[in-house]
Amino acid sequence: MSNNSNDTIFIGKKPLMTYVTSTIVQLATKPSVTIKARGLTTSTAIDVSQIVLKKTKPAFEISNVSINSESLVSTDGRNRDVSAIEITIARKNS
Amino acid sequence: MSNNSNDTIFIGKKPLMTYVTSTIVQLATKPSVTIKARGLTTSTAIDVSQIVLKKTKPAFEISNVSINSESLVSTDGRNRDVSAIEITIARKNS
Numbered sequence: 103m104s105n106n107s108n109d110t111i112f113i114g115k116k117p118l119m120t121y122v123t124s125t126i127v128q129l130a131t132k133p134s135v136t137i138k139a140r141g142l143t144t145s146t147a148i149d150v151s152q153i154v155l156k157k158t159k160p161a162f163e164i165s166n167v168s169i170n171s172e173s174l175v176s177t178d179g180r181n182r183d184v185s186a187i188e189i190t191i192a193r194k195n196s
Numbered sequence: 197m198s199n200n201s202n203d204t205i206f207i208g209k210k211p212l213m214t215y216v217t218s219t220i221v222q223l224a225t226k227p228s229v230t231i232k233a234r235g236l237t238t239s240t241a242i243d244v245s246q247i248v249l250k251k252t253k254p255a256f257e258i259s260n261v262s263i264n265s266e267s268l269v270s271t272d273g274r275n276r277d278v279s280a281i282e283i284t285i286a287r288k289n290s
């Protein structure tokens with residue numbers, strides 16, 4: 103992580119609106135925020151980004167979406183590939 | 197849908213590998229294939245794209261990822277916003 107960790111929101115098991123609020127708070131002071139998620143929480147990440155855009159409309163937009171897979175060692179010691187998504191929300195140039 | 201429907205794969209409730217196989221079959225004859233999914237299946241769409249890339253390595257790459265939300269009328273008659281993802285896989289320019 104070369105970036106300041108404050109501009110990245112990792113999606114976990116908390117209620118969806120927790121992440122929406124954190125993202126909006128970060129966007130108040132940063133030019134862009136990246137939402138990251140892995141595995142089944144990737145769909146939550148997309149939901150969070152859409153709700154943030156709707157609530158802050160029309161100030162922000164999705165500047166980049168990237169998907170990749172990360173190799174993790176699971177509890178049984180085997181390698182597992184897990185899909186991940188990164189969604190960057192940035193202030194619109196007006 | 198202005199495109200030929202054959203170059204789009206909609207992710208549903210079938211086993212994951214069904215969609216992987218369909219995508220690879222389509223890529224054999226088309227320059228690009230778009231994988232679409234809504235709601236909870238969005239994470240499956242990302243998995244499918246990553247498995248296709250891994251199996252066909254290094255012939256294809258992800259050319260575009262876009263996310264949006266679609267408004268649907270649910271069974272109780274209310275409007276619900278559902279997150280959706282579109283992943284386009286295209287042949288690499290070599």
